[in-house]
Each structure stands twice: as C-alpha cells, then as structure tokens.
Amino acid sequence: MQSWGRAENRGGGACAHGRERETIVRQRRRRGNWHMHPCAAVAHMSVPCASGIRAAERGLSGGLSGGLSGAGALRRPLPPAGGSRGPDAPEGWAQAYLHLYVRSAEPWPMSRPPLPMSCETAAAECSARSSPAPCPAAGTPFGERRYNAWNDHVKRRYGGRVQKVSVAAGFSCPNRDGVLGTGGCTFCNNAGFTPGYLDRRQPIGEQIDTGLRFLLRRYPGTQRYIAYFQSYSNTYGEFERLRACYQEALAHPRISGLAIGTRPDCLPDAVLDYLAELARESIIELEIGVESCTDEALRRVNRGHDFACSADAIERAAARGLEVTAHLILGLPGESRAGLLDGAHRLSALPLRALKLHQLQLVRGTALARDWERDPGAVPLLGEDEYIALLADFVERLSPDILLQRLGSEVPPALKLAPQWNMRLSELAPRLSAELARRGSWQGCRAGQ
Numbered sequence: 001m002q003s004w005g006r007a008e009n010r011g012g013g014a015c016a017h018g019r020e021r022e023t024i025v026r027q028r029r030r031r032g033n034w035h036m037h038p039c040a041a042v043a044h045m046s047v048p049c050a051s052g053i054r055a056a057e058r059g060l061s062g063g064l065s066g067g068l069s070g071a072g073a074l075r076r077p078l079p080p081a082g083g084s085r086g087p088d089a090p091e092g093w094a095q096a097y098l099h100l101y102v103r104s105a106e107p108w109p110m111s112r113p114p115l116p117m118s119c120e121t122a123a124a125e126c127s128a129r130s131s132p133a134p135c136p137a138a139g140t141p142f143g144e145r146r147y148n149a150w151n152d153h154v155k156r157r158y159g160g161r162v163q164k165v166s167v168a169a170g171f172s173c174p175n176r177d178g179v180l181g182t183g184g185c186t187f188c189n190n191a192g193f194t195p196g197y198l199d200r201r202q203p204i205g206e207q208i209d210t211g212l213r214f215l216l217r218r219y220p221g222t223q224r225y226i227a228y229f230q231s232y233s234n235t236y237g238e239f240e241r242l243r244a245c246y247q248e249a250l251a252h253p254r255i256s257g258l259a260i261g262t263r264p265d266c267l268p269d270a271v272l273d274y275l276a277e278l279a280r281e282s283i284i285e286l287e288i289g290v291e292s293c294t295d296e297a298l299r300r301v302n303r304g305h306d307f308a309c310s311a312d313a314i315e316r317a318a319a320r321g322l323e324v325t326a327h328l329i330l331g332l333p334g335e336s337r338a339g340l341l342d343g344a345h346r347l348s349a350l351p352l353r354a355l356k357l358h359q360l361q362l363v364r365g366t367a368l369a370r371d372w373e374r375d376p377g378a379v380p381l382l383g384e385d386e387y388i389a390l391l392a393d394f395v396e397r398l399s400p401d402i403l404l405q406r407l408g409s410e411v412p413p414a415l416k417l418a419p420q421w422n423m424r425l426s427e428l429a430p431r432l433s434a435e436l437a438r439r440g441s442w443q444g445c446r447a448g449q
Contacts, residue, residue: 145429146436147395147443150354150405160223162283164259165211166230168200169245173233174266180304185291186367187301187329187360190231191415204248212254226257226283236266243274250282257283261327264288264313265305276320286317287356290326292335293343300334301368311350318351325405326352330390331360331382333368337390341397348399348447355398356406359387362417369417384421388428392435400444407432 140146154162174180197214198207208227215222227249235242249255258278267288278284290310292298298306310326317324326347330340347355359382362369372379382390391407410425423431436442 140442141400141444142442144433144437146433146441148400148403149429150403153403158223161219161221162224162226162256163215163219163222164228164230165208165215165225165255166195166198166228167204167207167211167249168194168198168231169204169229169234170200171229171232171234171237173263174236175263175302175304176232180265181302183302183367185301185303186371187332187363189363189365189415191363191365194231196412204245205252208249208252208255224256224283225254226259226285227252227255228259228261230259230261233262233266234260235262235268235271239270239274242271246278250278257285259285259287261287261289263305264290264310267313267317269316272317272320272322275317276322279322284322285325286322287325287327288313288317290314290347291329292332293328293346294332294335294339297332297335297339301332307346311346314350314352318353323353324351325354325356326350327356327358329358329360330387330394331380333379337393340390341393344394344397345448348397348402352402354403354405357391357394357404358406358409359419361409361411361419363411364415364417372418381419383419384423388431388435391428391432392439392441395432395436395443396439396441396446397449398443399447400442404443 142148145152151161173184176182176184195211195214197210199210200207202210204227212225215225229245229249246258246260249258260275275284275286288310290307291301291303293307293310295306314324314326328343328347362372362379362381368379372381387408395404407428408425
C-alpha cells in the first residue's frame with residue numbers, strides 16, 4: 001500500500017488568485033489504514049505561498065522532527081470573516097495547517113478535516129485523549145532513537161562507518177568435537193549466518209579481498225574495515241594457530257582490527273592476554289555468546305555452560321581492557337518473560353561494552369527445528385509485534401551505558417523454517433524507537449526496577 005498526501009495553497013490577496021498547487025507525497029507502507037494522529041492533529045503554519053508547499057513536503061518527509069511517520073494534507077483554511085487572509089498574516093502570506101496520518105486499525109477519515117485551531121487548543125485536545133502522547137525525543141538521553149545505538153557511537157569515535165569483513169579460519173567448537181558434546185547447540189546452523197561471498201577454502205587474505213569487493217559496492221562510504229572471525233568458536237584451538245590466523249588478517253592493508261566471536265568457556269587467560277596486547281594498536285572487539293542468562297534455557301538448548309561461566313569470561317576480558325559484546329537470544333525455550341527481563345539487570349551489572357540481540361529463529365537442519373516440526377507447542381515462537389514489545393521491555397531495563405549493536409538477526413529464506421514475519425530486519429530499529437516513543441520511555445529508564 002502507498003500512503004499519500006495532498007498539499008493545497010488556495011489563498012487570497014496577492015499570492016493565490018484561486019490557483020491550486022498539489023504535491024503527492026508517496027511513501028511505501030506495508031499495510032494498515034491511516035487516521036489522524038491525536039498528538040499531531042493540527043499545526044498552524046504561516047508560510048510564504050511560493051515556498052509553503054515545499055516546506056510542508058520537508059515537514060512530511062522529515063516526520064516533523066518528532067519521530068512521526070506518515071503523510072498528510074496541507075490545506076488553506078477557510079478565510080476569516082472580513083478578509084481573505086488571517087488577521088496577523090502580512091501581505092503575500094497565507095495560513096495553512098497540517099494534518100498527519102499514522103497507521104491504524106481505524107478507517108480512513110471520510111469527512112473533511114476540522115477547521116484550524118490554535119496550537120494551545122490542539123495541545124489541550126491532545127492531552128485530553130485516552131491515547132498517551134509520545135514523550136518528546138529531546139527529553140530522552142538518546143534523541144529520537146531512544147536507545148544507545150552502536151552505529152552512532154562508532155561514527156563519533158572513528159569518524160564514519162566501521163564494517164566487518166567475515167572470514168572463516170576453520171575452527172571448531174567443544175560442543176561439536178566431543179570435548180563437551182556432539183551435535184552443537186540445538187539452535188545452531190552456522191550456514192544461517194555465513195555470508196554468501198565467503199569461501200572457506202581460500203586463505204584468510206583472499207577471503208578478505210573477496211569480502212571487500214562485495215562490501216565496497218554495498219557500503220562505499222565505509223571508514224574502516226575489521227576482519228570478523230564469526231563462524232564457530234574462534235578462540236578454540238592451539239594458541240600458535242590462533243595467533244597465526246589473527247596476524248594474517250591484521251597484515252592485510254585494508255584491515256584495522258579484529259572482531260572475534262567465541263564461547264565463554266573458550267577464553268583461557270593466555271588468549272585474553274594476547275588479545276589485550278593486540279588492542280594496544282588495533283581495534284579488537286571480543287564477541288561472547290552468552291545466549292541466555294537463565295541456566296534452564298541454556299540446558300534446554302544444549303549450550304554446555306551456565307551463566308556464571310559467561311559472567312566470569314566477561315569480567316576477565318574487561319579487566320584486561322578488552323571491549324566485550326555479548327550475544328543474547330530472546331525467546332529460547334525454557335526461559336520465561338520474567339527470567340528474560342531479569343537478564344537485563346544481570347547483564348547491566350557486568351562490564352559489557354555492547355550487546356547483540358537476536359530473536360529465536362528456527363534454521364533448517366537444527367535439532368530445535370526438528371522439535372518444532374514434531375510439536376510446534378514445544379517451541380513457542382514470538383510474533384513480530386510480541387518481539388517489539390518484549391524488546392522494548394528489555395531495553396527499558398538495560399543499563400543506558402551498554403551499546404546496542406544489533407536488535408535482531410536475519411536468516412537466508414532458504415534456511416529459515418520459522419517464524420515467518422512480514423517485517424524486514426531494517427524495520428526493527430524504527431519500530432523499536434516508535435514503541436519506546438509511544439510509551440514515553442527509553443533505554444535504561446526502568447533499570448533497577
């Protein structure tokens with residue numbers, strides 16, 4: 001569905017002469033009807049007729065700086081008695097007012113919009129409605145986003161985008177090779193998050209070259225690149241082999257650092273000491289798969305460690321000055337909503353730099369997917385609206401100092417079994433911001449509650 005807005009400028013005096021200018025503002029929308037937003041019902045505007053329409057278009061496309069999205073109609077009000085212009089409008093100016101429409105289950109209003117009112121009257125009418133007004137973005141610590149976004153931090157720190165280039169060094173996992181178990185975690189299929197351009201048979205340097213050719217086209221404005229050791233446990237192996245792989249990646253002229261994904265039970269002190277040494281001259285981001293703060297959920301997915309193991313690894317890494325990003329899956333079987341929200345408090349008490357959040361997705365070929373196919377009730381899945389609400393609940397309780405690097409993940413359609421959402425990954429961030437705005441909340445506003 002496409003939303004639309006009509007802008008009219010019908011004025012008296014020297015500027016209109018009965019002429020009408022229209023502009024169609026088109027924005028793609030997935031679904032839903034539109035109705036007048038109670039908190040942006042009417043905004044008085046006095047604008048020069050020649051530029052008023054363009055100003056209205058900018059206001060529409062920019063969401064009027066309040067985080068609202070939608071389309072609207074800018075109409076010339078009925079002239080007051082005794083003149084074709086408002087009493088305070090100078091010669092050559094026309095008054096206009098703006099209606100914003102937002103997605104709703106309510107039908108499109110068929111009647112003509114009401115006559116314009118003053119801003120004070122509109123504000124009073126708005127506050128009297130049952131639907132709460134969004135808290136102004138200027139009143140939050142994070143502006144319109146309402147959460148501590150990783151991308152914003154990186155741009156401030158490094159002057160632009162820092163992009164990860166995935167590499168595969170052929171490491172394994174103690175939960176697969178028999179040291180802790182076989183078969184791995186019940187949710188895990190590494191093919192689900194391995195980029196299509198990656199060829200494990202190539203040396204690390206050639207993998208980086210291949211990835212850069214793809215990423216330079218997709219993100220031409222990137223400031224720096226770091227090699228991302230992502231698949232399996234990338235601190236699990238002989239120390240000399242680990243060091244050789246890291247050094248090969250850092251030797252590439254376009255690489256400024258490393259992001260290393262691993263398990264909390266695969267971080268011996270010798271490896272942490274070496275990573276701390278590298279961090280003196282290069283960007284080093286250590287990503288630890290916590291996955292859940294509830295031991296029962298970790299046991300249900302055959303994780304092979306408990307939350308205390310994760311907390312210990314995070315503390316030992318941070319004590320060496322390493323910046324740690326934790327991965328967490330929302331919606332694992334065996335985890336209650338209360339347990340998940342308590343996890344926000346437990347993670348906030350740790351020296352974490354950032355957090356990557358993932359919704360539970362069932363990937364073909366995994367034990368969890370097979371369990372769901374046998375009995376869907378055994379593996380409850382979150383709908384997209386449920387996930388947004390749960391995400392907002394979690395973020396409200398999370399320390400405002402923790403950066404949010406990811407709000408969800410996306411599995412290739414050929415590998416994804418369920419859930420089948422209509423929402424793309426790129427829609428998660430604006431929808432979370434909109435939900436927090438609807439509540440008048442932001443990251444950390446309920447920390448400690």
